Amino acid sequence: xxxxxxxxxxxxxxxxxxxxxxxxxxxxxxxxxxxxxxxxxxxxxxxxxxxxxxxxxxxxxxxxxxxxxxxxxxxxxxxxxxxxxxxxxxxxxxxxxxxxxxxxxxxxxxxxxxxxxxxxxxxxxxxxxxxxxxxxxxxxxxxxxxxxxxxxxxxxxxxxxxxxxxxxxxxxxxxxxxxxxxxxxxxxxxxxxxxxxxxxxxxxxxxxxxxxxxxxxxxxxxxxxxxxxxxxxxxxxxxxxxxxxxxxxxxxxxxxxxxxxxxxxxxxxxxxxxxxxxxxxxxxxxxxxxxxxxxxxxxxxxxxxxxxxxxxxxxxxxxxxxxxxxxxxxxxxxxxxxxxxxxxxxxxxxxxxxxxxxxxxxxxxxxxxxxxxxxxxxxxxxxxxxxxxxxxxxxxxxxxxxxxxxxxxxxxxxxxx
Amino acid sequence: xxxxxxxxxxxxxxxxxxxxxxxxxxxxxxxxxxxxxxxxxxxxxxxxxxxxxxxxxxxxxxxxxxxxxxxxxxxxxxxxxxxxxxxxxxxxxxxxxxxxxxxxxxxxxxxxxxxxxxxxxxxxxxxxxxxxxxxxxxxxxxxxxxxxxxxxxxxxxxxxxxxxxxxxxxxxx
Numbered sequence: 009x010x011x012x013x014x015x016x017x018x019x020x021x022x023x024x025x026x027x028x029x030x031x032x033x034x035x036x037x038x039x040x041x042x043x044x045x046x047x048x049x050x051x052x053x054x055x056x057x058x059x060x061x062x063x064x065x066x067x068x069x070x071x072x073x074x075x076x077x078x079x080x081x082x083x084x085x086x087x088x089x090x091x092x093x094x095x096x097x098x099x100x101x102x103x104x105x106x107x108x109x110x111x112x113x114x115x116x117x118x119x120x121x122x123x124x125x126x127x128x129x130x131x132x133x134x135x136x137x138x139x140x141x142x143x144x145x146x147x148x149x150x151x152x153x154x155x156x157x158x159x160x161x162x163x164x165x166x167x168x169x170x171x172x173x174x175x176x177x178x179x180x181x182x183x184x185x186x187x188x189x190x191x192x193x194x195x196x197x198x199x200x201x202x203x204x205x206x207x208x209x210x211x212x213x214x215x216x217x218x219x220x221x222x223x224x225x226x227x228x229x230x231x232x233x234x235x236x237x238x239x240x241x242x243x244x245x246x247x248x249x250x251x252x253x254x255x256x257x258x259x260x261x262x263x264x265x266x267x268x269x270x271x272x273x274x275x276x277x278x279x280x281x282x283x284x285x286x287x288x289x290x291x292x293x294x295x296x297x298x299x300x301x302x303x304x305x306x307x308x309x310x311x312x313x314x315x316x317x318x319x320x321x322x323x324x325x326x327x328x329x330x331x332x333x334x335x336x337x338x339x340x341x342x343x344x345x346x347x348x349x350x351x352x353x354x355x356x357x358x359x360x361x362x363x364x365x366x367x368x369x370x371x372x373x374x375x376x377x378x379x380x381x382x383x384x385x386x387x388x389x390x391x392x393x394x395x396x397x398x399x400x401x402x403x404x405x406x407x408x409x410x411x412x413x414x415x416x417x418x419x420x421x422x423x424x425x
Numbered sequence: 426x427x428x429x430x431x432x433x434x435x436x437x438x439x440x441x442x443x444x445x446x447x448x449x450x451x452x453x454x455x456x457x458x459x460x461x462x463x464x465x466x467x468x469x470x471x472x473x474x475x476x477x478x479x480x481x482x483x484x485x486x487x488x489x490x491x492x493x494x495x496x497x498x499x500x501x502x503x504x505x506x507x508x509x510x511x512x513x514x515x516x517x518x519x520x521x522x523x524x525x526x527x528x529x530x531x532x533x534x535x536x537x538x539x540x541x542x543x544x545x546x547x548x549x550x551x552x553x554x555x556x557x558x559x560x561x562x563x564x565x566x567x568x569x570x571x572x573x574x575x576x577x578x579x580x581x582x583x584x585x586x587x588x589x590x591x592x593x594x595x596x597x598x
Binding site: 169172173175195197198214217218219238239240242244256258261262263284285286287300307330331377378419421422 | 525527534538539540542543544545546547549550553567568569570571572574575576577597
C-alpha cells in the first residue's frame with residue numbers, strides 16, 4: 009500500500025512538472041507586469057455599485073491587480089494604512105449622484121503617499137455615472153503609461169427581441185449598468201455604428217413592405233433612409249472613413265454581399281454564389297472582406313478581394329462556423345462544436361488571421377456567440393448563454409483577462425460597439 | 426508466484442465451466458446469456474423523425490386564405506407533403522386580383538446573426554419559386570425574411586420548433 013501511495017505521488021509530481029510548467033510561468037509573468045492597486049472610497053455615502061464598476065474597469069484593462077476590498081477613508085488625506093502602503097498605487101475617490109454625477113479622483117503612490125494624478129469629472133445626467141468611472145480609469149491608465157483602454161468609454165449598441173416581430177435597440181455602457189432604449193416600436197434589427205465617434209448608427213427597419221436601412225443621429229434624432237431591399241437587408245460593416253458599407257441584400261431573392269457607396273448611393277455586388285453569402289467584414293486595409301458562406305455545404309468563413317471574384321477558404325476547422333468579425337487582419341469566429349439538433353449546443357470562439365494562420369481558441373466551454381472586436385482590436389466582446397441566462401462577455405486578447413456581465417430581459421438579436 | 430498461477434488456472438476453469446452451461450433458448454437461435462442484451466432499451470417517438478408533410482402541417486399561421494409551408498431543421502427544400510398547400514396557395518394568389526402577396530420566411534431559435542435571416546430568405550424564395558411554377562406572376566409576390574424574430578410558438582418542444590420553421594403568406598397591405 010505504501011509503495012502504491014508513493015507511486016501515485018511520484019506520478020503526480022512528474023505530471024505536474026511536465027505539463028504544468030508553461031501555465032505557472034505564464035501566470036507569474038502576467039502578475040509581474042500588472043500594477044497592484046487599491047480603491048479607497050471617500051464618498052459621504054459609499055456606493056458599492058460604483059466601486060464594482062471601477063473594479064471592472066481595472067480588471068478588464070489587464071494592467072492591474074486590483075484589491076477586492078471596498079476601502080473607505082478620508083479623500084483629502086495622503087496618509088495611508090500599512091496595508092495600503094504595500095500597493096503600488098492607491099486610487100482615492102469621492103462619488104455623488106445628487107444634481108448630476110460627480111467624481112473626484114486622486115492617485116497616490118502607495119510607498120510614499122505622494123499624489124501622482126488628480127482630476128474631477130461631472131455629467132449632468134446621473135444615470136450616465138458609469139461613464140465617469142470608465143473615463144477616470146482610462147485617464148489614470150494613460151497617465152501611468154499603459155497601453156490605451158479608451159474602448160471602455162464607448163457606447164455598446166444592441167437590439168433585443170421583446171415580443172414576436174417586435175424588438176428594441178438600446179445604448180449601453182460596456183458593463184450594461186447604463187442602458188437606454190433608443191428605438192422602440194416595431195421590428196428594428198442589426199444596429200451598426202456609422203462613424204468612429206458614435207454619433208449615428210445604421211439599422212434595418214421592418215416597418216414597410218420590404219426591409220429598409222436607416223441612419224439615425226443619436227443626438228439630433230434625425231433619420232435618413234439609405235436603401236431598401238426585398239428579402240433581407242443588413243449593414244454588416246462600415247469602412248473606417250464611414251463612406252463605404254458592406255451590406256447583405258437580396259434584391260432578387262438571393263442573399264449576397266454588396267459594397268455600398270454612401271456618397272453616391274451606388275452599390276456593387278461582390279458575391280454571386282447561388283447559396284448563402286452574409287456577414288461581410290473589411291480586412292486587409294479594406295481591400296478584401298471575410299464573410300460567412302455555405303458554398304461548401306455548411307456555414308464557414310471565406311475571404312474575397314473586393315476587386316475580383318477569387319474566393320479563399322479561411323477556416324479549415326469545424327463544420328458550422330456561422331458568424332465572424334474582423335479587425336485589421338485579425339478574425340474572430342464562432343464555431344458550433346456539438347450537434348444537438350435542439351437544445352443546448354457548445355459554441356466556441358476562435359481567433360485567427362485573414363490568411364487562416366495562428367488559430368487559437370478563445371473559449372472552451374458553453375455557448376459563446378456574436379463575437380465583436382473592440383475598435384482597437386485588443387478585446388473581443390461576445391454573448392455567453394448558460395442555464396442561468398445570458399451574459400455579455402469580454403476577453404482581453406493580450407492579458408487573457410475575461411469578464412462577464414449578466415444581460416437581463418429578452419434575447420439579444422445583434423450587438424455592436 | 427506459484428499461488429498466482431494456481432489462482433489464474435482456477436479462475437480460467439470457473440470461466441470455462443460457466444460458458445459450458447447450456448443457455449435457455451428464449452429467443453430462437455440467439456444466445457441470450459449476454460447480459461448486455463437485457464440492458465436498458467430506448468423508447469422513441471416516431472414523430473421526431475418527421476414525415477413528408479411535417480408535424481407542423483397541422484397548423485397554419487398564414488392569413489387571407491393562404492396556408493403556411495413548413496420545413497425541416499436547417500432545410501429550405503419544399504417537401505412532397507407540402508405540394509398540396511403550394512397548389513392551394515397558387516390558386517389563392519391568382520384570385521387575389523391586383524393585390525401583392527407577401528411571403529415571409531421564418532426560422533426556429535437555433536440560428537444566430539445574419540445566417541439565420543439568410544436561411545429564412547431561402548425558404549421564402551423556395552415558396553415563391555414553387556408558386557411561380559404554378560403560373561403565378563412573380564411581380565405579384567414580395568419576399569421578406571424574419572429570421573427567428575417572429576415565432577408563433579414559444580415552448581421548448583420539437584413540435585414547437587417545427588411550427589416556427591415556416592413560410593407564411595398573406596396579402597400585402
